Amino acid sequence: MIRVKHIHLYTFAIEYVVVLMEQVTWLSDVDDIFDNLLKKPSIFTNKRVLSHDFIPEKLPHREAEIKRLAFILATALKGGKPSNVFMYGKTGTGKTAVAKYVLKKLIEKGSAIGLSFKYAYVNCRYRKSNYRVIVKILEELGETRVPSTGLPTDFVLDKLIKVIDYKEQLVTIIFDELDWLVKSSGDDVLYQLTRINNDLKKSQVSLIGITNDLKFREYLDSRVLSSLSEENIIFKPYNAQQLYDILKQRARMALRDGTYDDEALKLAAALAAQEHGDARRAIDLLRVAAEIAEREGSNRLSSEHIYKAQDEVDRDVIEESIRDLPTQEQLVLLAITILHRERERKITTGMVRSVYEQLCDFIGYSPVTLRRINDILSDLEMLGIITAPVVSLGRYGRTKLIRLEVPISSVIRAFKNDERFSDVINKKKADIMFKQK
Ligand SMILES: Nc1ncnc2c1ncn2[C@@H]1O[C@H](COP(=O)(O)OP(=O)(O)O)[C@@H](O)[C@H]1O
Ligand SMILES: [Mg+2]
Structure with a gap:
């Protein structure tokens, strides 16, 4: 009896040691990850300095x-x-x-x-x-x-x-x-x-x-x-030199010494200067480029990272502007997006209106008048999201011909991240048009 008990204890102890050893190797894997992260100090020393609402103690050129x-x-x-x-x-x-x-x-x-x-x-x-x-x-x-x-x-x-x-x-x-x-x-x-x-x-x-x-x-x-x-x-818009000064100040506060090339700052400044001298864009480029450099495991932010950051920043800007639109404008844009995705080549005001009305019905909003839809189309055009020139349809009158001017993937992503629209954005036009509530 006693011997059996001992054997039990013995096997139990062995099992226990095996489990412990497994845990130890697993833990050491995780440790490696942490160690590697710790060994490689972050490019950032204070990322908050690159956020949109940070205001530095000095505002150069203002x-x-x-x-x-x-x-x-x-x-x-x-x-x-x-x-x-x-x-x-x-x-x-x-x-x-x-x-x-x-x-x-x-x-x-x-x-x-x-x-x-x-x-x-x-x-x-x-x-x-x-x-x-x-x-x-x-x-x-x-x-x-x-x-x-x-x-x-x-x-x-x-x-x-x-x-x-x-x-x-x-x-x-x-x-x-x-x-x-x-x-x-x-x-x-x-x-x-x-x-x-x-x-x-x-x-x-x-x-x-x-x-x-x-x-x-x-x-x-x-x-x-x-x-x-x-x-x-x-x-007035900033020029490239002024943006460079602004970036230098931010980089010094936000990034670790020796982790960024001066050339990279100059490039970010030049790119943002081309876009109407926008300091927010310059700072965004710097932040996103530094994030990309870290993600790639590089310990130095170079011009190549700034180039790579451009697309991501553009995408963020488009998504943000769609998120900030009033709901009715979002619904009209959603109708355009659905039509565009179905490769409708000539999207007219009438087509937008009918999909829009079905969408309102589907999601549960009251639709606005045609006149208001036309105002919304003008607003979207002003924001650069669509173009909508008026064309003549001969004896059928006139209409706007609507084209999406931003990548459809960005628009879809913005809608997917909004819980009111995340469901409907995946649907086909036919699902919305024929499935009445
Ligand atoms: N002269 C400047 N010096 C330092 N940072 C600046 C300067 N001008 C703008 N910024 C920064 O650029 C970003 C955009 O500026 P902001 O004041 O929001 O622009 P606006 O209100 O004109 O759109 C903010 O993060 C701001 O702190
Ligand atoms: Mg502002």
Whole structure:
């Protein structure tokens, strides 16, 4: 009996040792992976520096714009109300960075001399309704008890006046990417805010409007425009040399010494300069190139990685712009994509409309009118996602001939990553057209 028990114990012990040894070899594999990773230090020392919302302590080549804005807002340090400012220029020319930078400095200065300043930053691309814009301003000022829908706009506007006017202070409201709000909801709220100082007793409000759309001024009511653009600051595109300086500064902060070629920075700057001098693109190229270099196990970022980064950055930009579209525009684009995938050569407004309406029915949205569909097609054309020239169909009238101008794979990927559309993007036109809900 005892012997049997011993044998059992013995085999058990052997099994145990075998299992342990297996684990040890498995663990050493994993260890190898970790060791290798640790042995090869990352190219990045601080990746956050290359993210879109990082603002460095110095903004090279924007000294004049910074001075101009600081000079306008400085009135506040003497207790006056600064003029409203309208800032415009193409994407990636430093408008958002300059506005936030100067406001931050103004607030620091103010608190050093005992004055109360606050600012509220609203990016209208993500808040396209008047109501949501005001709720966002309230949140920025610390008032978070307002429901995100359901109250009349006048009510939240009154609330805003109370939240601002309880003491002597200056509040600057930055409306970034203002065109998105005005195009989808008009300029009512802007009009009301340009007049808000009439209702304020202790406090004052100054406004900063920012847009990437150079033609946007035409959309504004002349009263709003004249009040908003008491001062204008125009942001010119950066040239290759300026972008190179911006990249050098970022690379020094974000990447380990000796892991990148100067040539690579110059190339990224030159490529971004070709694309209307966009600093965001330059920084994106640098970040993605460094990621590619790491993925390839290379310990040096070279020009070759910058070239490789281009496609990935383009794809990201396209996907981001599709993700940011309003739902109805996404639905129209989805209809175009489905038609395009089925190799329909001549896509007309009528074809888009019929697929679009079926899609709305299929997914559960109410369709918009033909007129609105035509506006949406113009918007998509302005964004460079499609072209849609008007052609004559003889006695059948006129139509737009629609063509997708971005790689269909990017469009499909953007829709696949959106849970509202991920199911429908895989379907054929016939599935949508004939399968009624
Ligand atoms: N002069 C500059 N120096 C350093 N970084 C800059 C400069 N101008 C822009 N950037 C950076 O480039 C990116 C895009 O700038 P941003 O201010 O968002 O452009 P815009 O608002 O005009 O589209 C941001 O990451 C910003 O920090
Ligand atoms: Mg911006």
